Amino acid sequence: MNSPQGNAASRVREDDRESAVRRVREAYADEHIGHEEMDERLGRVLAATTQGELAAAVDLLPAAGPGATATIAAAGGRIKRRGAWRVPRVLKVESAFGRVRLDLSRAVIEDPVVDIELSLGTGNARITVPRDAIVEVEGVTTGWKDLRYRPRQPTRPGAPRIRFSGAVGYGRLKIRHAWR
Template sequence: MTSLSEDPPSLISEDDRETAVQRLREAYAEGHISHEEMDGRLDQVLTAKTRSELKSALGSLPEEDAGTTSTIAAAGGRIRRRGAWRVPRILKVESAYGSVHLDLSRAVIEHPVVDIELQLGTGSGKITVPRDAIVDAEALHTGWKDTLYKARQPSRPGGPRIRISGTMGFGRLKIRHARR
């Protein structure tokens, strides 16, 4: 019998579970845990019911650095980043109307994994990635036209992993690798 002074266990939501899975993926991608350890922890996360079970599965992972998220937003017009700019760990790009052009070919990329979250209403998008980058755009949902991207083999190992997610309404996203 539970006394009234004890707090009931705090149940987790699907958002909590998805966030935990994302943290495990990042820890694996950044080399903090092995493949076997990720599998075991992933099983714990997927079967967890309470916050304490979730915390146990994420124990000893490096803390998330909240200072590595930036947002670029515009109601209309053009959003453009090019040249030697510092790419944050998580980049959120929001635009209701207008075009977006992100050129990462000469950007300073300090993280092995960069997440770009697009929330674009109407307008086109273009992302130029470094020559040795590995691109994953599976989590991007397009409402009108498919994303144009032709994957290529990295010219040298160790390039950044660029993960593109979010939604695009009317418009097309073109992703290409830099030539140099």
């Protein structure tokens, strides 16, 4: 665990606790630990008051990975995600024919950087990012139509960074910031 001073006696910060909970759950999901050990470790993580206690609760677990990768694919038809959905560290969006609508404005974004890799044939794509997100579109190539994006200044430090890459064939890609 990273503590501000690196001191095992320093108090636990909530983001460190959340990271430890995520690490225990991932170890269980990857079958590195059993159900009883997961329960025991989660109890210790939630009860920890110092960085040393927190570090002991996740001791010998595999290191936290770079984050999950998920693919949303459709040969034809629509791809649509909105509301409170969890955005993985790397999201691959593949569509041969059809429309893509991704709304990240209310999505759960746990990682400071999210990479969205697009592989779109025909059809338009509209992606709504959080109001304060930092967006990078330099990695996107478009074929027939253009990319529409107007940058906005982030309103808070630590805003999520969303990096787009990949290709859009015969369709328009529109990325916009949410109003709220």
